[in-house]
Amino acid sequence: MVEKEDLFKNGKRWDGRTPTDLRTPLAITAGVLKRAQGSAMIEWGKNKVLAAVYGPREVFPKHLADPAKAIINARYIMAPFSGLDDHGRSGPNRRSIEISKVAKHVFENAILVEQFPKTMIDVYMEVLQSDGGTRVSAITAASVALADAGIPMRDLPVGMSAGKVGDAMLLDLDKYEDNLGDSDIPTVILPRTGEILLSQMDGMLSKKDVNDAFDLMFENAKFVREKQLQALRDRYEKVEAQVQGENA
Amino acid sequence: MILDQVKKNFIQQKIQDGEREDGRGFFDYRPIRIQKGFVPNAEGSCLAQIGDTKVLCGVKFDVMAPFADRPEEGVFMTNAEFAPLAHPDFHPGPPNEDSIELARVVDRGIRSAELLDVKNMFLEEGKVLGLFVDLYILDHEGNLMDTAALAAMGALLDTKVPKYEGGKIVRNEFLGPLKLSDTVVTTSFERIGSQIIVDAAPAEETASSGRLTLGTADGDLICATQKSGRAGITRPQYDEMMDVAFQKHGELADALKG
Incomplete structure (x- = not known):
């Protein structure tokens, strides 16, 4: 059990990180689901979040359709077994x-929702294992899933969190720093x-x-963004290799 | 829908020309009215109005079991009811995402500022006071968030702690006023084109591409934030909004005293 006074001592966090260290691993894999149009799995620290995208597709229920743009339906949810505590x-x-x-x-x-009027794009985010910062992990993964689905975007949104423990501003809070610390600032850039x-x-x-x-x-978002891009590159290298194999 | 679009274009054009439809400055609130004790049967209540928007907040205490991980702390809960009489688009039913968001942002500010002394709400082993903050939206004429936050703060300022005897609350007998450590209010900014305004009227909300709500506590502190809507916010805009929110904190806190 981690106590509040253990969180930050002598410039080190309870898990050994410096104030500006992101958690490890930070691993994103694109295209992990067969059926979904786009998908991604993120492992960020002890978090594991699966994201998947369907669409653009017909709007349900129909009266919600917007003649000027696609509507977005996002669903973030935590599995009842995902936390260290009791069954949720x-x-x-x-x-x-x-x-x-x-x-x-x-x-x-x-x-670019204006490109797909009268349609709906579903973005599903399932938190399978949670350890603080799940919403920013989920959105970071969902951005990759959207790109994997071929949906045009201005850029890949990057989720980050920071917060204060005592007087120290710490990057990428884990569950203990979030629960026992003094603030939490989830942000998407x-x-x-x-x-x-x-x-x-x-x-x-x-x-x-x-x-x-x-x-x-903002400084560390670059690193996360590079992980997102790498996940997409890996995904298409795999597809390319597969296609070449089939043609050989 | 077409009328909405016409109105939207009109508002956007006006804002671009440096004007608001009702002649206010970009960072001016409409007149604020606070009526504490509006529901004498509640342990605390307040009808807050910003312009024509009306939100009634009622505070009630109950005896309840504490949460397992905090056995010696009282429980505090916030709920928002979008009454169907407040707007043609409000329909009866379970809370939707807008009412949940509103209640949770108001709750977040109060909780972060540790406005309530929850340790003082312990009664006896297995029993604590539960404090219920119910926000009733009665007339939606824009800026529900700030009106709701004012109603909640006003109602808490009006709240008296009831007497507890024989395992029950004795209604209408009080130990004294509820102790509060701070003043928590919110300032909501809407982005119309590249301009930021506060306290949007309904047509301005239609023309807005996004909102940032900043919850503030005494001493220039931010105690809650919520960005809502499609628009993004740049760092310089965020900076300016924090300055304006600290300034508005004083005005809103003064309104609560009256």
């Missing part, structure tokens, strides 16, 4: 409904425009704290 309840709860809503807004921004697409926060932060957190997250 199956299905959406108030937290996951709120996260699904703000995740939807992220994809509405990134996807669109690197190409430098815009913030998701910003939720709890804790008590000064303007300087918020800017320190953003500085940390």
Whole structure:
């Protein structure tokens, strides 16, 4: 059991990281599901999140269709066995409904929705194992799944988190730092425009704290984005090799 | 839908010309009205109005079992009801994503600022006070979030802690006012074109591409944030909004005192 006073001592975090270290592994694999149009699995620290995309497809229920653009349907959910604590309840709860809503807004921004009027794009994010920072892991994975599905986007949204433990601003909080620490700032960044697409926060932060957190997250978003791109490159190298094998 | 589009274009054009439909400055709120004690049967209540938007908040205490991981702390819960009489698009039914978001953002601010002393809500082994904050949206004329946050803060300021005897709450007998450590309010910004405004009227919300809500506590502190809607926000915009929110915190806190 980790206690609050163990979280950050002598410049080191309880798991040995420095304040600016991301968790390891940070591994993204694209195209992990056969049936979905696009999919990705992310392992970020002890988190494991599966994301999949269907669409653009016919809108259901029909009256929700928008003649000017595709509508996005995002579903973030945690499996009842995903946490270290007791068995959770199956299905959406108030937290996951709120996260699904703000995740939807992220994809509405990134996807070129005007190209697909009267359609719907479903983005499903299933948290299989959770260890803090699941929403940003899920959105990072879903971005790759969307690209894997061939859906045009302005850029790949990158999820990051930071937060304060005592006086220290730490990057990429794990479950203990999130639960026992003093704040949590989940953020989604669109690197190409430098815009913030998701910003939720709890804790008590000064303007300087918020800017320190953003500085940390913007700086490290590049690394996560490179992992996303690598996942997509690996995916298409595999497809290419397969096609060449079949032609030989 | 076509009318919406016409209205939207009109508002966007006006904002671009540096004007709002009702003549307000970009960072001006509509008149604020606070009526505490609106529901005397509740342990605390407040009807908050920003412009014509009306949100009623009622606070009730119950005796309940604590959460297993916090056996000595009271429980605090926030819920929002989008009453069908408030807007033609509100329909009866279970909470939808908008009402859940609203309640959770108000809740987040209060919880992060540790506004309530939950340790003081312990009664006896296995029993704690549960404090229910119910937000009733009565008239939706824009900026529900800030109106709801004001109603919640106003109702908590109005709340009296009831007497507890023989395992039950004695209604209408009180130990004293609920102790609060801070003032928590929210300032919601809408982005219309490249301009940012506060306290959007309904047509402005239609024309908006996204919203950032900043929850603030005394002493220039941010205690909750929520970005909602499609628009992205740049770092300089975020910076400006924090400055405006700290300034608005004072105005909103003053309105609550009245």
